[in-house]
Amino acid sequence: MNTAKTSEPTFRYSAVTFDCPDPAASARFYSEILGLPVVFSTDDFVLLGQEGAAGLGFNRLTDYRPPTWPDPSQEKQAHIEIGVDDLDAAQARLLALGAVEPGFQPEPDRWRVLLDPAGHPFCISTLV
Structure with missing residues:
Protein backbone atom coordinates (compact mmCIF):
# COMPACT_ATOMS: atom_id res chain seq x y z
CA MET A 1 0.00 0.00 0.00
CA ASN A 2 1.34 3.40 -1.02
CA THR A 3 1.11 5.79 1.94
CA ALA A 4 2.67 8.81 0.19
CA LYS A 5 0.43 11.84 0.32
CA THR A 6 -0.73 13.15 -3.00
CA SER A 7 -0.28 16.88 -3.20
CA GLU A 8 -3.41 18.79 -4.14
CA PRO A 9 -2.92 21.38 -6.86
CA THR A 10 -3.01 25.02 -5.85
CA PHE A 11 -5.35 27.34 -7.72
CA ARG A 12 -5.37 31.11 -7.69
CA TYR A 13 -7.34 33.69 -9.56
CA SER A 14 -4.98 35.29 -12.07
CA ALA A 15 -6.97 37.29 -14.64
CA VAL A 16 -10.16 37.87 -16.56
CA THR A 17 -9.67 38.21 -20.31
CA PHE A 18 -12.05 40.01 -22.62
CA ASP A 19 -12.30 39.42 -26.35
CA CYS A 20 -12.17 42.65 -28.33
CA PRO A 21 -11.21 44.01 -31.74
CA ASP A 22 -8.25 46.11 -30.48
CA PRO A 23 -6.44 44.86 -27.34
CA ALA A 24 -4.24 47.96 -27.07
CA ALA A 25 -7.23 50.32 -27.13
CA SER A 26 -9.16 48.29 -24.53
CA ALA A 27 -6.06 48.09 -22.33
CA ARG A 28 -5.53 51.86 -22.53
CA PHE A 29 -9.11 52.47 -21.39
CA TYR A 30 -8.95 50.16 -18.37
CA SER A 31 -5.37 51.15 -17.51
CA GLU A 32 -6.48 54.77 -17.30
CA ILE A 33 -9.46 54.14 -15.04
CA LEU A 34 -7.93 51.45 -12.80
CA GLY A 35 -4.32 52.63 -12.71
CA LEU A 36 -3.02 49.23 -13.82
CA PRO A 37 0.16 49.05 -15.88
CA VAL A 38 0.71 46.78 -18.88
CA VAL A 39 2.61 43.69 -17.70
CA PHE A 40 2.57 41.79 -21.01
CA SER A 41 1.79 42.85 -24.55
CA THR A 42 1.72 41.44 -28.08
CA ASP A 43 -0.22 42.59 -31.13
CA ASP A 44 -3.06 40.22 -30.19
CA PHE A 45 -3.04 40.24 -26.38
CA VAL A 46 -2.45 42.78 -23.60
CA LEU A 47 -2.41 42.00 -19.87
CA LEU A 48 -2.80 44.69 -17.23
CA GLY A 49 -1.89 44.02 -13.61
CA GLN A 50 0.42 44.36 -10.68
CA GLU A 51 3.00 41.90 -9.42
CA GLY A 52 1.27 39.26 -7.30
CA ALA A 53 -2.27 40.46 -8.07
CA ALA A 54 -4.97 39.39 -10.50
CA GLY A 55 -5.10 41.22 -13.80
CA LEU A 56 -7.22 42.06 -16.81
CA GLY A 57 -6.45 40.66 -20.24
CA PHE A 58 -7.61 41.76 -23.67
CA ASN A 59 -7.52 39.30 -26.55
CA ARG A 60 -7.93 40.22 -30.24
CA LEU A 61 -10.86 38.43 -31.85
CA THR A 62 -10.99 39.02 -35.59
CA ASP A 63 -14.75 38.57 -35.91
CA TYR A 64 -15.59 40.19 -32.57
CA ARG A 65 -19.23 41.21 -32.15
CA PRO A 66 -19.90 43.46 -29.16
CA PRO A 67 -22.71 42.67 -26.74
CA THR A 68 -25.98 44.43 -27.53
CA TRP A 69 -27.03 44.92 -23.90
CA ARG A 93 -14.64 60.92 -16.48
CA LEU A 94 -15.40 57.54 -18.07
CA LEU A 95 -17.41 59.12 -20.88
CA ALA A 96 -14.49 61.49 -21.54
CA LEU A 97 -12.20 58.44 -21.81
CA GLY A 98 -14.40 56.80 -24.45
CA ALA A 99 -17.09 54.93 -22.53
CA VAL A 100 -20.63 55.08 -23.89
CA GLU A 101 -23.82 55.43 -21.86
CA PRO A 102 -26.55 53.09 -23.09
CA GLY A 103 -30.12 54.36 -23.09
CA PHE A 104 -31.31 51.91 -20.43
CA GLN A 105 -30.19 52.26 -16.81
CA PRO A 106 -31.72 49.68 -14.42
CA GLU A 107 -31.08 51.62 -11.17
CA PRO A 108 -29.18 54.85 -11.93
CA ASP A 109 -29.35 56.07 -8.33
CA ARG A 110 -27.48 52.94 -7.13
CA TRP A 111 -25.26 52.06 -10.09
CA ARG A 112 -24.64 52.98 -13.70
CA VAL A 113 -24.06 50.70 -16.63
CA LEU A 114 -21.61 51.97 -19.23
CA LEU A 115 -20.06 50.37 -22.30
CA ASP A 116 -16.29 50.29 -22.78
CA PRO A 117 -14.83 51.27 -26.18
CA ALA A 118 -15.21 47.66 -27.42
CA GLY A 119 -18.87 47.54 -26.31
CA HIS A 120 -18.49 45.47 -23.12
CA PRO A 121 -20.94 46.54 -20.41
CA PHE A 122 -19.43 47.43 -17.04
CA CYS A 123 -20.96 48.90 -13.90
CA ILE A 124 -19.89 51.68 -11.58
CA SER A 125 -21.33 51.83 -8.09
CA THR A 126 -20.75 53.44 -4.73
CA LEU A 127 -21.84 50.13 -3.17
CA VAL A 128 -18.81 48.15 -4.36
Missing part, protein backbone atom coordinates in the same frame (compact mmCIF):
# COMPACT_ATOMS: atom_id res chain seq x y z
CA PRO A 70 -29.81 45.39 -22.93
CA ASP A 71 -31.02 43.80 -26.19
CA PRO A 72 -30.47 40.04 -25.71
CA SER A 73 -29.64 39.34 -29.38
CA GLN A 74 -25.89 39.30 -28.54
CA GLU A 75 -25.71 38.68 -24.78
CA LYS A 76 -22.94 40.01 -22.58
CA GLN A 77 -20.66 37.24 -21.44
CA ALA A 78 -19.24 38.99 -18.39
CA HIS A 79 -18.89 42.44 -16.94
CA ILE A 80 -16.73 44.27 -14.44
CA GLU A 81 -18.03 46.06 -11.35
CA ILE A 82 -15.98 49.15 -10.48
CA GLY A 83 -16.34 50.92 -7.15
CA VAL A 84 -16.41 54.72 -7.19
CA ASP A 85 -16.90 57.49 -4.63
CA ASP A 86 -19.10 59.73 -6.80
CA LEU A 87 -21.32 58.28 -9.54
CA ASP A 88 -21.75 61.51 -11.51
CA ALA A 89 -18.07 62.47 -11.46
CA ALA A 90 -16.96 58.94 -12.30
CA GLN A 91 -19.43 58.67 -15.15
CA ALA A 92 -18.30 62.01 -16.61
Whole structure:
Protein backbone atom coordinates (compact mmCIF):
# COMPACT_ATOMS: atom_id res chain seq x y z
CA MET A 1 0.00 0.00 0.00
CA ASN A 2 1.34 3.40 -1.02
CA THR A 3 1.11 5.79 1.94
CA ALA A 4 2.67 8.81 0.19
CA LYS A 5 0.43 11.84 0.32
CA THR A 6 -0.73 13.15 -3.00
CA SER A 7 -0.28 16.88 -3.20
CA GLU A 8 -3.41 18.79 -4.14
CA PRO A 9 -2.92 21.38 -6.86
CA THR A 10 -3.01 25.02 -5.85
CA PHE A 11 -5.35 27.34 -7.72
CA ARG A 12 -5.37 31.11 -7.69
CA TYR A 13 -7.34 33.69 -9.56
CA SER A 14 -4.98 35.29 -12.07
CA ALA A 15 -6.97 37.29 -14.64
CA VAL A 16 -10.16 37.87 -16.56
CA THR A 17 -9.67 38.21 -20.31
CA PHE A 18 -12.05 40.01 -22.62
CA ASP A 19 -12.30 39.42 -26.35
CA CYS A 20 -12.17 42.65 -28.33
CA PRO A 21 -11.21 44.01 -31.74
CA ASP A 22 -8.25 46.11 -30.48
CA PRO A 23 -6.44 44.86 -27.34
CA ALA A 24 -4.24 47.96 -27.07
CA ALA A 25 -7.23 50.32 -27.13
CA SER A 26 -9.16 48.29 -24.53
CA ALA A 27 -6.06 48.09 -22.33
CA ARG A 28 -5.53 51.86 -22.53
CA PHE A 29 -9.11 52.47 -21.39
CA TYR A 30 -8.95 50.16 -18.37
CA SER A 31 -5.37 51.15 -17.51
CA GLU A 32 -6.48 54.77 -17.30
CA ILE A 33 -9.46 54.14 -15.04
CA LEU A 34 -7.93 51.45 -12.80
CA GLY A 35 -4.32 52.63 -12.71
CA LEU A 36 -3.02 49.23 -13.82
CA PRO A 37 0.16 49.05 -15.88
CA VAL A 38 0.71 46.78 -18.88
CA VAL A 39 2.61 43.69 -17.70
CA PHE A 40 2.57 41.79 -21.01
CA SER A 41 1.79 42.85 -24.55
CA THR A 42 1.72 41.44 -28.08
CA ASP A 43 -0.22 42.59 -31.13
CA ASP A 44 -3.06 40.22 -30.19
CA PHE A 45 -3.04 40.24 -26.38
CA VAL A 46 -2.45 42.78 -23.60
CA LEU A 47 -2.41 42.00 -19.87
CA LEU A 48 -2.80 44.69 -17.23
CA GLY A 49 -1.89 44.02 -13.61
CA GLN A 50 0.42 44.36 -10.68
CA GLU A 51 3.00 41.90 -9.42
CA GLY A 52 1.27 39.26 -7.30
CA ALA A 53 -2.27 40.46 -8.07
CA ALA A 54 -4.97 39.39 -10.50
CA GLY A 55 -5.10 41.22 -13.80
CA LEU A 56 -7.22 42.06 -16.81
CA GLY A 57 -6.45 40.66 -20.24
CA PHE A 58 -7.61 41.76 -23.67
CA ASN A 59 -7.52 39.30 -26.55
CA ARG A 60 -7.93 40.22 -30.24
CA LEU A 61 -10.86 38.43 -31.85
CA THR A 62 -10.99 39.02 -35.59
CA ASP A 63 -14.75 38.57 -35.91
CA TYR A 64 -15.59 40.19 -32.57
CA ARG A 65 -19.23 41.21 -32.15
CA PRO A 66 -19.90 43.46 -29.16
CA PRO A 67 -22.71 42.67 -26.74
CA THR A 68 -25.98 44.43 -27.53
CA TRP A 69 -27.03 44.92 -23.90
CA PRO A 70 -29.81 45.39 -22.93
CA ASP A 71 -31.02 43.80 -26.19
CA PRO A 72 -30.47 40.04 -25.71
CA SER A 73 -29.64 39.34 -29.38
CA GLN A 74 -25.89 39.30 -28.54
CA GLU A 75 -25.71 38.68 -24.78
CA LYS A 76 -22.94 40.01 -22.58
CA GLN A 77 -20.66 37.24 -21.44
CA ALA A 78 -19.24 38.99 -18.39
CA HIS A 79 -18.89 42.44 -16.94
CA ILE A 80 -16.73 44.27 -14.44
CA GLU A 81 -18.03 46.06 -11.35
CA ILE A 82 -15.98 49.15 -10.48
CA GLY A 83 -16.34 50.92 -7.15
CA VAL A 84 -16.41 54.72 -7.19
CA ASP A 85 -16.90 57.49 -4.63
CA ASP A 86 -19.10 59.73 -6.80
CA LEU A 87 -21.32 58.28 -9.54
CA ASP A 88 -21.75 61.51 -11.51
CA ALA A 89 -18.07 62.47 -11.46
CA ALA A 90 -16.96 58.94 -12.30
CA GLN A 91 -19.43 58.67 -15.15
CA ALA A 92 -18.30 62.01 -16.61
CA ARG A 93 -14.64 60.92 -16.48
CA LEU A 94 -15.40 57.54 -18.07
CA LEU A 95 -17.41 59.12 -20.88
CA ALA A 96 -14.49 61.49 -21.54
CA LEU A 97 -12.20 58.44 -21.81
CA GLY A 98 -14.40 56.80 -24.45
CA ALA A 99 -17.09 54.93 -22.53
CA VAL A 100 -20.63 55.08 -23.89
CA GLU A 101 -23.82 55.43 -21.86
CA PRO A 102 -26.55 53.09 -23.09
CA GLY A 103 -30.12 54.36 -23.09
CA PHE A 104 -31.31 51.91 -20.43
CA GLN A 105 -30.19 52.26 -16.81
CA PRO A 106 -31.72 49.68 -14.42
CA GLU A 107 -31.08 51.62 -11.17
CA PRO A 108 -29.18 54.85 -11.93
CA ASP A 109 -29.35 56.07 -8.33
CA ARG A 110 -27.48 52.94 -7.13
CA TRP A 111 -25.26 52.06 -10.09
CA ARG A 112 -24.64 52.98 -13.70
CA VAL A 113 -24.06 50.70 -16.63
CA LEU A 114 -21.61 51.97 -19.23
CA LEU A 115 -20.06 50.37 -22.30
CA ASP A 116 -16.29 50.29 -22.78
CA PRO A 117 -14.83 51.27 -26.18
CA ALA A 118 -15.21 47.66 -27.42
CA GLY A 119 -18.87 47.54 -26.31
CA HIS A 120 -18.49 45.47 -23.12
CA PRO A 121 -20.94 46.54 -20.41
CA PHE A 122 -19.43 47.43 -17.04
CA CYS A 123 -20.96 48.90 -13.90
CA ILE A 124 -19.89 51.68 -11.58
CA SER A 125 -21.33 51.83 -8.09
CA THR A 126 -20.75 53.44 -4.73
CA LEU A 127 -21.84 50.13 -3.17
CA VAL A 128 -18.81 48.15 -4.36
